Amino acid sequence: MYEEIDGVGFDKNLLKALEVYYGKSGVPYFSLVNKGVRFNEYVGVIQVGNTVIEILPKADKQEEDKSRWRDLLIGMLKAVGSFDIKATSNSNLKIQPNTILDLYFELFINEVEYLLHNGLIKRYRKKEGNVHSLKGSLQFSKNIQKNLVHQERFYVRHTTYDVDHQLHQILYKTILLLKQINTNAKLQSRIGALLLNFPEMKDIKVIESTFDRIVYTRKNISYKKPIEIAKLLLLQYHPDLSKGRNHILALMFDMNLLWEQFVYRTLRKNRKDNFQVRSQYVKYFWKPQYGKRSFMKPDIVLTKSNQTIVLDTKWKNLNGYNPSPDDLRQMFVYHKYFNANKVALVYPGSDNSIIKGNYLDSEKGINPENECSVVLLQTNKIIKDWQDNINKEIVSWIDNP
DSSP states (O other): OEEEETTEEEEHHHHHHHHHHHTTTOOSSEEEETTEEEEOSEEEEEEETTEEEEEOOOOSSOOOOHHHHHHHHHHHHHHTTSSOSOSGGGSOOOSOOSSHHHHHHHHHHHHHHHHHHHOOOOEEEEEEEEESSOOSEEOHHHHHHHHSSOTTOEEEEEEEEESOSHHHHHHHHHHHHHHHHOOOHHHHHHHHHHHHHSOOOOOOOOOHHHHHTOOOOTTTGGGHHHHHHHHHHHHTEEOOSSSSSOOEEEEEEEHHHHHHHHHHHHHHHTOOTTOEEEESOOEEEEOOSSSOOEEEOOSEEEEETTEEEEEEEOOOOOTTOOOOHHHHHHHHHHHHHTTOSEEEEEEEESSOEEEOOEEEETTTEEEEEEEEEEEEEEOOSSHHHHHHHHHHHHHHHHHOO
């Protein structure tokens, strides 16, 4: 028996697993509906057991190959730095990813292979136990307790210098996780090779604070990228504690935030005429007699001498309609409070288009100085071409009165 999720047949057991994962407090990725789920503004992948659900950031109604939107999403994630494929240890990805999961998995594998090739770093650690020669400090009470019969042994506490430390424990735990959840046959043998070559480590409990306490130095900086991926995978993995089959791994990204960061980094990379480009620029606008001040925070602000441009990005298909009144009111406030020369709402689109509009004065009608534009930017899975187009269109809009 199958249900429908966004028009796709779905096993009831998997649907039940998602309902359990959703829980009482819910998750931002999807909401429960009658006999199904509805995905929200998040994109990425959710793996339930061996079933992978891929949510792609489609921005128009055209029926196109899913690989286009997958390539577009992966390209955007690379552009904003969600993973770096230019590092020495991961310059050549060997597989064509079926999902974003495959890309993260291979990136992690490449990083750990690189660490093994260059030699795992060692650290000093305290060790306690029975040895056959006296070294370190003898623990008298435990030595009597454990070695009353075996007087040839010594129960001691001593310092050892080896590879058994937290960084490797985290990596080993992640390798074991990959072996359990990976569904890409091209990666399976490499995961097996890692398990053979990587020293066996004790199992540790991993929580958010585990990663917060890690300090990177010149000696261990090469561990930063694999540890970041390990953090993403381990903290987003939710084992099925009842039946043990429908484990869930969710790698999801807020598409509105991703679009904002993508446009911001594109404009910052290609600054024009010494414009300063800032993201999430905070400006306070109201202070109560007691308590905290309230602030406004537009997505992108471009400034140069006496010129200010405010952009607010929205990953949404307008379908020929006007922006929402709330969005237009928000831009009106930005226009006034930032004393902006121009403001615009920036959307993805099937074609490039700039639609100009003016706010109305309650007494004078159209006010030519209060303009808010709608900028539509054509999507392109070739990220460099897309970024060139974004920069060209925004610059053209700024320059033209």
